[in-house]
Amino acid sequence: MCDVTRLTIRLANAPLFFKTMTGGHSAASSFHVIKEKPPGLSIGAAAVQTLRMDATVARRLLHGLGANAYGQLVTVIVQLVGVPILLHAWGTQLYGEWLILFAIPAYLSMTDLGFSQSAGNDMSARVARGDRAGALAVFQSLGVAVYAIAGVGLVLSAVLVWRLPLAGLHFEAMNAQAAHWVLWLLCAQVFVALPDGVNHAGFRACGDYALHMGLNSTMRLFQYSSIWIVALGGGGPVAAATAFFVVRAIAGVAFALLLVQRHRWLHFGMIHARRAELQRLARPALANMAIPLAQALNVQGMVLVVGAVLGPLAVVVFSTLRTLTRLALQLVLAVANAAEPELAVAYGVGNHVLMRDLFVQALRGALWLALATAIGLAVFGGVILDVWTHGNVSMHPALFACLLGSALASVLWYGALIVLKAANRHLRAASIYVFASAAAVGLAAMLLHGTGSLAGAGMALLAMDTIMVLFTLGATAPLLQARPLASVASAANPLPLLNLIRGKALVR
Secondary structure, eight states: OOHHHHHHHHHHTSOHHHHTSSOOOOSGGGGOOOSSOOTTOOHHHHHHHHHHHHHHHHHHHHHHHHHHHHHHHHHHHHHHHHHHHHHHHHHHHHHHHHHHHHHGGGGGTTTTTTHHHHHHHHHHHHHHTTOHHHHHHHHHHHHHHHHHHHHHHHHHHHHHGGGSOGGGGOOSSSOHHHHHHHHHHHHHHHHHHTTHHHHHHHHHHTTOHHHHHHHHHHHHHHHHHHHHHHHHTTOOHHHHHHHHHHHHHHHHHHHHHHHHHHOTTOOOOSTTOOHHHHHHTHHHHHHHHHHHHHHHIIIIIHHHHHHHHHOHHHHHHHHHHHHHHTHHHHHHHHHHHHHHHHHHHHHHTTOHHHHHHHHHHHHHHHHHHHHHHHHHHHHHHHHHHHHHHTTOSOOOHHHHHHHHHHHHHHHHHHHHHHHHHHTTOOHHHHHHHHHHHHHHHHHHHHHHHHHOOTHHHHHHHHHHHHHHHHHHHHHHHHHHTSOHHHHHHHHTOOHHHHHHHHTOOOOO
16 A cells, blocks of 8 residues: 555545645545555645645535625624614504515415425535536426426416405505505515525535525625615615515526536526426425424424413513524524535535534534533523613523523534435434424423423423434434444534634544
8 A cells, every 4th residue: 555545544534624724626526535646746746635625625614604604694784774774764654564565475485395405415416426417407307397386476476466455454554556566576576586596506516505605695685785775765665675576586697697607517408307306306305395394383383382371471581582592503503504515415425434524523513602602691691681682581590591402402403404404314304303393382381381480381392302313313323324422422522623723633
């Protein structure tokens, strides 16, 4: 065995971030191990080339993390800036009517039936294997389906919206005709946004996840800015909804053109579209739809139960404390979602070692970030709550402790769920999530009735998250080819993370 072989095999078994300290090139080459010295390269040059190839994964992960963090920042800006601007420009009554109409089209956002996300992971795996023809077939099959849904949706919404009895909403500042126009434009915006799921699948498969996420977040900022500009300029909700729609439509076309310009092998059309491709992706697509359903049961269902048993004041305390404790999970989502495309690529080439390294490293970062946030909230949560709510919401220590435990457990199982999603093997996990969420609502009802304490709702959520941890970690074992407890124990070791922060390489 030559020296390069020994070196690269040792590197293949080292932590991901040790293997990825320098620059790199293509996604598929990130998993290459040199078996012999390539012609024309010295042993040192061959080793450096291998290191650079592996560094591509780390660079894409960091770019994806940055793009997700930027997306979170845009969301915060939209939430904080929009309210005072629209209240100032439109007044409370008109702004309230706008919010009612704005909320209705949200239920249409999953009308692609979950296919875009499952197709993106499948395409990533195919491209990593060198199967561009198969990835193109999935891409065009997805495109035909989504564009057809979007076209039908635009026509149906144009017909049905005008038949809705919006007068029953008793609007005072907006007349019925204006309300119909606003609602249709907002519905149309959702349908013209659907094809961007096709764009995202393409960008993701080609290693441009971060690019598209960054562009999409910038587009959202422009969309909401257009509403604010129209409102400050004296325009009403119809003009604002029109601007919102136009920005979204232009951006979708621009993103599609950018995709095919950057990756010319990937093009829109119907020649390679196959019904069989969509049928094959039906199970993971169903899982993608089930997860938001479970989240709705988890969030809205629990609020309804708390309100029904203990009343509105208890809802305020529960919702406020849950929002505060979920801060730990929100920070972690940026890490986990950035890792999913790379896990799909590793799965595509059958690199279980890299899958395990990606999972452990992502979980390590997420876990310690969540722990640091949880400790900070445990120490300063009361002060933060007083400042945030101006003393209007009182701390409930038992509920707060349960909700912090639930958030930390969520970090564990969501990290494992990302592995299953990357391989499109998450239908069973999604199904269990739905049933566990429903069971948690029922358990909360019993505990709230029996104890009269808000802590019952927190205990029910903690029980649900514990069930999800046990199942999802076990389900990842065949994909990672590692025992779940061993992976978690490795992730719990903070030394590699500390050495990464210090800029040092650590060999296990």
